[in-house]
Amino acid sequence: MKELVLSPEVVEAVESIYNRLEDxxxxxxxxxxxxxxGCPDNCCDSYFQHHTYLEWAYLHIGLKQLDPEKQSELMLRARNYVEKVKEAEAxxxxxxxxxxxxxxxxxxxxxxxLLVCRxxxxxxxxKRPDGQSLAFPGCFRCQAIVEKKYFHFSDAPKVERTPFLQQLARLENELLHNERAKYPKVKMTIAEMIIAGPPVLDID
Ligand code: SF4
Ligand code: SF4
Incomplete structure (x- = not known):
């Protein structure tokens, strides 16, 4: 078992996907x-899970650059987050x-x-792999704009996330020697990724 470390080339490829998405x-x-x-809200309290080893490893590149005190503080915050999530789910x-x-x-x-934050x-x-399409209306402020400007939600401009997710998935598969399917699925919040440390896998 060893830590999934991203080479500079893979980091560059991840950042290129993010840059295109941001454009x-x-x-x-x-x-x-x-x-x-000027938004009075902060949507970083929205509940999301993330699904790739690739982004998990990329997040940890940033985490490792924080000073040790900040990392310890983050670990406490992450544990607190997980507890609060459990309480809400209960x-x-x-x-x-x-x-x-x-x-x-x-x-x-x-x-x-991560991609969802972006x-x-x-x-x-x-578009899910089973062909079903899902639509996300945007945050409450953006929804208000769309409702004012467009008769139907379908008329509004949108970000089609599928190609970016596919590119991340392809890159992850290559990183895992085209054997992504043999590894457990990832379904984690950012807090869980912080607590777990970087991904450690049975890879050569
Ligand atoms: S995405 Fe929407 S809710 Fe979140 S900070 Fe921006 S305007 Fe506010
Ligand atoms: S990782 Fe995402 S949800 Fe968390 S603070 Fe950053 S932008 Fe917000």
């Missing part, structure tokens, strides 16, 4: 005249807990944040 996000936001500026509620990486309203690891805000669509 598309900006184009959609521009068309909608939408921005996060009460049959969707968890709404601030991400441990959010400090004073800002992301401590902005450069290393697409939150504007309307988005995704």
């Amino acid at each position: 598309l996000y900006s184009q959609v936001a521009e068309k909608l005249k939408f921005s996060c500026k 009460a049959d509620k969707r968890p709404q807990v601030m991400c441990p990486l959010n400090e004073d309203g800002l992301c401590m690891l902005y450069k290393h944040r 697409t939150h805000g504007v309307p988005a669509t995704i």
Whole structure:
């Protein structure tokens, strides 16, 4: 078993996917005249799970650059996050807990944040492997803009997330010697990724 370490080439490939996604996000936001500026809310308390070893390892590149004290503090925050999520789930509620990486309203690891963090805000669509399409209406502020400007949600500009997810999945599969399917599925919050440390796998 060994830690999944991303080579500089893989890091560059991940960042290139993120950059292209950010370009598309900006184009959609521009068309909608939408921005996060002045927002009274902070959507880093939205509950998301993440599904790739690749992004998990990429997040840990950023985490390792933090000083040891900050890392210890983050570990406590992450454990606290997991406890609060359990409490919400026990009460049959969707968890709404601030991400441990959010400090004073800002992301401590902005450069290393995951794909879902990068697409939150504007309307988005995704096509699942079974062919089913899912639509995300965007955050509450963006939904208000869409409702005012468009008769139907389908008329509004959107970020199609599928190609970016596919590119990440392909890259991850290559990294795992085209044997991604033999490894357990990933379904983790950022807090769980922090607690678990970087991914450790049975790889050559
Ligand atoms: S990783 Fe950063 S952007 Fe993503 S939810 Fe956490 S604080 Fe927010
Ligand atoms: S995505 Fe929406 S809810 Fe989140 S900070 Fe931006 S404007 Fe606010």
